[in-house]
Amino acid sequence: MDDYAGVSYWLESSGDLAPRPPLDGSTACDVAILGAGYTGLWTAWYLLRRQPGLRVVVAEAEVAGFGASGRNGAWCAPDLNISIERLARLHGEDAARRLQHATYDAVDEVGRAAAEAGIDAGFHKGGELLVARGPHHVPAIEAAYREYERFGFGDRYELLDGAGVAARVRIAGAVAGLRTPDAAVIHPGRLVRGLATAVERMGARIVERTPVTGIRAAAGGAPAALLTPRGEIRAPVVVLAGEAYLVRLAQLHRQLVPMYSLIVLTEPLSDARWAEIGWAGREVVASARLSIDYLSRTEDGRILFGGRGAPYRLGSPIRDAYDRHAATHEMLRGFARAWFPALRDVRFTHAWGGPLGMPRDWHPTIAFDRRSGIATARGYVGHGVSTANLAGRTLADLVAGERTPLTELPLVGHRSPDWEVEPLRWLGIRYAQGALSRLDRRAEATGRPPTGRSLAERLASH
Numbered sequence: 001m002d003d004y005a006g007v008s009y010w011l012e013s014s015g016d017l018a019p020r021p022p023l024d025g026s027t028a029c030d031v032a033i034l035g036a037g038y039t040g041l042w043t044a045w046y047l048l049r050r051q052p053g054l055r056v057v058v059a060e061a062e063v064a065g066f067g068a069s070g071r072n073g074a075w076c077a078p079d080l081n082i083s084i085e086r087l088a089r090l091h092g093e094d095a096a097r098r099l100q101h102a103t104y105d106a107v108d109e110v111g112r113a114a115a116e117a118g119i120d121a122g123f124h125k126g127g128e129l130l131v132a133r134g135p136h137h138v139p140a141i142e143a144a145y146r147e148y149e150r151f152g153f154g155d156r157y158e159l160l161d162g163a164g165v166a167a168r169v170r171i172a173g174a175v176a177g178l179r180t181p182d183a184a185v186i187h188p189g190r191l192v193r194g195l196a197t198a199v200e201r202m203g204a205r206i207v208e209r210t211p212v213t214g215i216r217a218a219a220g221g222a223p224a225a226l227l228t229p230r231g232e233i234r235a236p237v238v239v240l241a242g243e244a245y246l247v248r249l250a251q252l253h254r255q256l257v258p259m260y261s262l263i264v265l266t267e268p269l270s271d272a273r274w275a276e277i278g279w280a281g282r283e284v285v286a287s288a289r290l291s292i293d294y295l296s297r298t299e300d301g302r303i304l305f306g307g308r309g310a311p312y313r314l315g316s317p318i319r320d321a322y323d324r325h326a327a328t329h330e331m332l333r334g335f336a337r338a339w340f341p342a343l344r345d346v347r348f349t350h351a352w353g354g355p356l357g358m359p360r361d362w363h364p365t366i367a368f369d370r371r372s373g374i375a376t377a378r379g380y381v382g383h384g385v386s387t388a389n390l391a392g393r394t395l396a397d398l399v400a401g402e403r404t405p406l407t408e409l410p411l412v413g414h415r416s417p418d419w420e421v422e423p424l425r426w427l428g429i430r431y432a433q434g435a436l437s438r439l440d441r442r443a444e445a446t447g448r449p450p451t452g453r454s455l456a457e458r459l460a461s462h
């Protein structure tokens with residue numbers, strides 16, 4: 001790939017993207033990191049902040065921010081992909097509560113640490129708004145509120161009626177909403193590119209256009225290593241921070257599936273159109289659709305509309321061509337115009353997408369095995385902006401060998417089951433994708449919510 005500015009609007013608007021020099025022969029260091037996205041770079045940042053002088057090398061297959069970190073929907077929100085209810089069932093109520101608390105802290109920490117690192121990440125804490133676009137969405141919103149209440153977070157959330165939503169942002173068909181002030185919108189590209197510069201300033205070496213093709217665990221006194229066509233990076237600790245792209249490594253191929261999420265972006269809107277829409281608070285917004293939508297308002301007055309829908313492909317391949325799926329992008333433009341009639345004559349200037357890392361049990365993992373020397377954090381699905389920061393801090397504690405509240409969180413040491421072998425994986429995922437869209441369409445047509453009992457909903461429930 002040469003055209004990194006063409007990857008997303010975020011990279012296009014993040015300044016110089018010239019690749020750093022690749023690895024130029026084997027080397028040794030204290031910590032070797034695969035991947036220059038938020039996970040790898042936050043890990044480097046917290047390690048170096050704790051121990052200046054630590055020798056950290058980051059190997060990136062393309063350029064820093066090439067992955068999801070440079071492409072996302074700009075939500076920095078206190079959400080995980082897995083519900084508090086399910087975390088409580090798996091790990092107990094206390095652990096679920098501690099983790100939920102940690103997600104609120106992670107939102108603030110992204111803003112705080114970016115400022116400390118001198119990064120203008122466009123961090124704006126405008127809150128998050130989940131919208132019911134019709135009566136069929138109301139039960140899901142009320143259930144989400146009850147869940148927060150039951151776990152003691154009710155005071156952070158506010159149920160809104162249609163007028164309450166319209167006072168914030170005027171969305172066609174919105175009849176109710178759930179709002180929290182505890183979320184931010186960011187400029188994802190400036191955050192990830194800024195982090196790369198910041199860790200370099202702290203002494204890390206980032207080698208770009210350096211794909212890692214294999215991993216070697218520590219054994220018999222020899223350190224672990226990242227293997228690349230240009231040599232090995234040997235270190236007592238290697239951190240695998242490649243999220244969806246980790247499926248390319250044989251050892252991790254079935255730990256995740258690369259699920260494409262796609263985005264369309266409008267031109268900057270005129271003041272008159274913003275007067276029609278409102279949205280002065282720049283909340284990050286989504287509806288309760290099963291097949292997922294997410295919106296944000298950029299600093300320069302554009303609307304970003306993202307969603308899933310691009311088909312999963314047999315064998316979990318990742319290709320640049322899949323970032324653009326014409327039918328899904330057209331669907332998203334249609335959704336955006338349906339939400340905001342003010343967009344009728346507005347141009348959509350950008351369309352892109354990228355792979356999310358989706359584990360079989362929807363459960364993110366943060367892990368370090370000192371014996372093999374291998375650490376990893378992955379499986380955030382669509383909620384990695386704040387979680388990757390949490391993961392970076394946690395990995396830094398684990399690598400330092402310190403027991404802290406972070407290392408006791410229930411994401412630590414988790415391992416998801418492998419996905420099914422093909423073609424079962426493809427059959428199951430394609431079935432669920434199709435069925436969830438059909439359930440959404442039926443609910444929209446009838447005004448009645450999905451029952452929650454269909455096979456697809458049970459497969460996708462998390």
Ligand SMILES: Cc1cc2nc3c(=O)[nH]c(=O)nc-3n(C[C@H](O)[C@H](O)[C@H](O)COP(=O)(O)OP(=O)(O)OC[C@H]3O[C@@H](n4cnc5c(N)ncnc54)[C@H](O)[C@@H]3O)c2cc1C
Pocket residue numbers: 034035036037038039040059060061062063064065066067068069070071072073074075076077210211212213241242243244245246248261262263294306353354355356377378380381382383384385386387388
């Ligand atoms: C379209 C889209 C929208 C999203 N929207 C949101 C959102 O609004 N809010 C939210 O919280 N989350 C969102 N996410 C998810 C979030 O962006 C990710 O979870 C997060 O950025 C993951 O960070 P990461 O550093 O772990 O992975 P990535 O950012 O994907 O970085 C991994 C890096 O590793 C490199 N790499 C991988 N394999 C190798 C290898 N073998 N050798 C060398 N380098 C390698 C890749 O090139 C890449 O640069 C979205 C994701 C996508 C794709």
